[in-house]
Amino acid sequence: MAGERSILTGVKRGFTLRCPNCGEGRLFRGYLKLRSPCESCGLDLTVYPSDDFPPYLTILVAGHVLLPLFLWSDHTWEPPLWVQAAIWLPLTALACVVLLPFMKGATVGLCWANNLLRQSSST
Numbered sequence: 001m002a003g004e005r006s007i008l009t010g011v012k013r014g015f016t017l018r019c020p021n022c023g024e025g026r027l028f029r030g031y032l033k034l035r036s037p038c039e040s041c042g043l044d045l046t047v048y049p050s051d052d053f054p055p056y057l058t059i060l061v062a063g064h065v066l067l068p069l070f071l072w073s074d075h076t077w078e079p080p081l082w083v084q085a086a087i088w089l090p091l092t093a094l095a096c097v098v099l100l101p102f103m104k105g106a107t108v109g110l111c112w113a114n115n116l117l118r119q120s121s122s123t
């Protein structure tokens, strides 16, 4: 029902917030709570551990996008520190909040592609 189990497929489906197994069912109910079992294919999505990897990816991506912009704006306009803080702190927080579900989805897809299951799982 699911086609091939590849990393690209899993990460792509997860990143688009869809079940990595079928690409149809929605991955989350709420912000980060996995919708399990999948509403479309019935796969138990809670067997895939994402743990600390989504926040790590979120910080990695947000940092690599926002830090150069911060340094560029600081170098170009030399705004006062309070202006920099007023711009970049909320923007960084917002970027992390927005990115986290996509990173968690991609991580679940990566685990699905590699059949990486929680320790407590039976296999």
Ligand SMILES: [Zn+2]
Residues within 6 Å of the ligand: 019, 020, 021, 022, 023, 024, 025, 038, 039, 040, 041, 042, 043
């Ligand atoms: Zn599914």
